[in-house]
Amino acid sequence: MIQLSKRSAALCLIPRNIATLLLCLGPMLPALGQQPLKTLLVGIDHRTVTSLNGDWHYLVDQAPGRALYTGSGELNDRSYALNEHPNIVGKHNEEYDFATAPTIKVPGDWNTQVPQLFNYEGVLWYQRDFDAYPKPGTRTFLHIGAANYRSHVWVNQKRVCDHEGGFTQFDCEVTSVLHAGSNFVVIAVDATRLVDGIPSVGYDWFNYGGLTRDVSLVTVPAIFIDDYDVHLAHKAQFEPGNTELTGYVHVLDAPAGTSVTIDIPEAGAKTIAKTDADGNAAFTVKAAKLTLWSPETPKLYKVNLASGDDRLSDDIGFREIRVDGTRILLNGKAIFLQGVNVHAEAPIRGGRVNTDLDVAMLFSYLKDLNANFARLAHYPHDERMERAADRNGIMIWSEIPNWQHISFDKPEVYAKDVTMLREMIRRDRNKASVILWSVSNETPNNPIRTKFLTDLANEARKLDPTRPITSAVLGPKPNGNERVVNDPLCDALDVIGQNEYIGWYELTPEDADKIQWIFPQKPVVMSEFGAEAKFGNHGAINQRWTEEQQVDVFKHQLVMLNQIPQLRGITPWVLMDFRSTTRNIPKLQDGFNRKGLVSEAGEKKLAFVYFKKIYEERSIGKAE
Template identity: 45%
Template sequence: MKKLLTTMLLAASGVLAASAANEPLPLIQNVQAYESCSLNGDWNYIVDVQEEGYYDYRMNPMRNGFFINAKPQKPEDLIEYDFDKSPTMKIPSDWNTQDEKLFFYEGTVWFKKSFQAVPMTECRTLLYFGAVNYDCHVWVNGKKAGHHVGGFTPFNYDISDLLKKGENTVIVKVDNKRHAEDVPTQIFDWWNYGGITRDVKLVKVPMNYLENYDLQLMKAAGKAKVRELAFSAKMNAKEAGHQVEVYIPELKLKQQFTTDAEGKVSGILKVAAKKLQLWCPETPKRYDVQLTLDAGMVADSIGFRTIETRGKQILLNGKPIFLKGISIHNEKPNGGGRANSVEDAHTLLSWAKELGCNFVRLAHYPHHEEMVREAERMGILVWSEIPVYWTIAWTNPNTFANAKQQLTDMIARDHNRANVIIWSIANETPHSAERDKFLGGLAKYARTLDNTRLISMAMEVTGASNYVNRLNDNMNEYVDVVSFNQYIGWYRDVNDAPKMKWVIPYDKPVIISEFGGGARYGYHGAKNQRWTEEFQENLYKENTAMLDKIEGLAGTTPWILKDFRSPRRVLPGVQDYYNRKGLVSDKGEKKLAFYVLKKWYETK
């Protein structure tokens, strides 16, 4: 699906220059399908606690900051930094686990990478970042390429006009300080890993290319003999008359379209139902798809399935399914640090498969792309979420725009992945009219981007009275699936579990998006002794028995697969800055509760 670049030097170097405007671009979809050169590897870095490389001593942005990568030209020149003499860090990574001095650091770090370029005029060069946490500015050869805000979604810039023959430099200013108006906001229960946390690539694209495309199986009534695939695409320029072809060799399906004045195409492809094998967890079938714009072709592997609700049921390919899930943070399987490789994804998802899961909640932000793709290959359904978490600045228009952009980029990256069935817009948000307007706007916007999937969010139960819990949330009208978090046994006595009654007054499927409690692996004692494996084991036994009584229960994603780092978890000798609610320890060891959930899922 991707060719090696014959004109690139792969050892930290090599790229292709082209002529194009230096402006931020909409996210390119399926970046793996294009020729690219990785800029991963060793990057020089400078820790800049007071941001002296960007602001002068009056806090005014400078014209000649660290980003110009200045070198002394005369013996008397005063330059108080030197990237080439500074230490190096592996990219992608987080600085917290790469430099022990930066374990708790929140602030600015500068990164610099050099590479070689070969001028080319028949194509464009995009500089692509899988994610940078959180606020980053990018310069190429001392000139501004762009600015991005948001720590978990990809972005790219056309840097064709910034490249030169010979040695080039990319300099990135990364700032992960927390602010009340950010998404997520100032407090959150995971580690604020700073840095260039996902892949960096130089991507070669034609002058005209498919910026985005969508190929989805449409719902059909009954046993239809013919199934329809809805196709749409947008090229990078608003130009009419370009030819777009869709070809699925295995189905012998080929169709051409012509772009309109907006550079868009749309239409329907028809295929005999008996020829089409649908994607599902048991048989995660994908079809090779070739998409051609003029003379340029990109390839993808796309699965076809439908997802919908009927009353309190979730239907996959028209059949009810119980979502046997687990929540997962985007953290490495063994120890801490941001997960960013196929190997990380495979290990985490293999543990989920061992549990008996057919579903994962990727919390509380978009995980790296290979996590979603590996889940698709392994037959695991996905809930994907943006970090609208706890108390957001609901009335701040910039905060809403930030959340909306992260939602846009999450959907743009993954909307052709068959396993993604739920877009989640929030987690545990306090009720208010301002919050309802904010989240309602996100839900309606998400449907304009993708109306083929379900919308949900993790709600809180606020109507508790003795042993009756009533879910009452105005957001029920905006979501397809009612999901909520509950912690009977952890924040309430586990002995209450058999007495609990749940009132969910909505004719919609129910997912318990979180339940669980903490235990330190290897710490044993009585089942009423907190932090022991026996306590967590008993909590899972009591909770699963309680959940079996909930009418309309369509799935669960207990909290959480693996212990993960959090600055809020400070108890010495037990937490040590880890949230211990994992069924697997931070070293990959399975706790007793792992086997309770596994046994329960065997009955579903």
């Protein structure tokens, strides 16, 4: 095990530059294959790609990852990654052969596809053949929407990249290893929970493993657009009638002075910008006309970007979100967020959300609920969710998976967090629906964690200064009927998220009526509250696990919440029952968190009907 010196460890508490960051990451590099920083492509779902979705062969690794890791813990590039076809009969474990192995659907978790792997949290190897015909002057990338949790990728026996994190996309350049005709890719995905992983080892959702989102090949010109940001200019204060658009387009490997065209025909906005020495082309352009995006008018514009031989179009909405005192302002107008939490649990079929049908069903629930807001808990969801939110006028809280047991004292964990934050923001910064970036959920209140998350919040502001930053805090301890929220993390937030379960995990539903919350003078979203009820289980309002009691808890919650002057939004927990290995009460939970307004089978509980009416009548909260 590599140890940092005391001086190096001290420097790593606050990495000040790239050199220091690399020093801090040094102990991790062998495990990550000493790979260089990778290109991360934006707008993949708007490019022409070659889909690699479908049937992949798979092999289950020998516990504990015997084929993936050597005896000393290093990555093994000489095992199943070679995709050899051994002819050694009777030699144990050397008869493994992808050619004769079963298949599994990609995208998809292995847990719900293979009964024997339902509770498996180890290493699975994926393989498939594909044809490629590389053209001179182009580059090709393997794009993976998400894979849980650590991934290692080989193409034609050469390792092309490694990635840690189960909910963000990554791209592996394969230009130099492809050849004309038949090629093959092998991906080892390790779903083992790690103490120093994010979200660490203990969390209240199911650890679905595998290639859970789309996989594709993307071919682009040698010099191409890999990142862009196009948004309404953020002024010192909102200006009605503002039609100024600004941002940047990044052209990878472009020499300084390379031309970039930004064209938004319907808005009558077109300009040409030049790249600087870093490949960034900053621009500002006035639109002739502009309808701002909002839940009532979720207008999207076709934005065309061009540089050299590269062309890319995206559908982008333009709006402004800001905090003013205790108000949240959308396009200068105070709003109240009528929302709900959403886990990436596929309705009815179960498993991870990763299809258009999954997303359409979830948004049908949100629209029926009269929601204008959704907290995507507790990790970045499939990009289809934000795209659908853009089209449907649903505002989004997007979060990275910092939960209760993160190793906040370790600089290498902070480095992972920064990477995940960058991956989340880079992918979704052009989504008008995303109005809040969240850096954590229910983390312990101590100075080390507060410093860690404060730095992370400031990093988010550097990456995107146009959106407010939030987090869901837990506590405080009761003081009579008062709850004084004094978590120092609130100082780093623009919007305070507060989780509490009065009437379920503590006290009685009626006790909520008397509780007074005292918050800092910032907007507050009550980000979690609720009770468990199994669909179809009926009884008295004081009978636990019944639909009637779930509604009664919510009724008393709203009495309490309506007394909070800074309340600017609510997201009851949770839209739909979801799998969790920690929820095993027989006949009531059976492996599911039952706090959903809808069952995992799509059945709407009484609580769904209750909130549908509350939201329709707008009888909770005030925008001012």
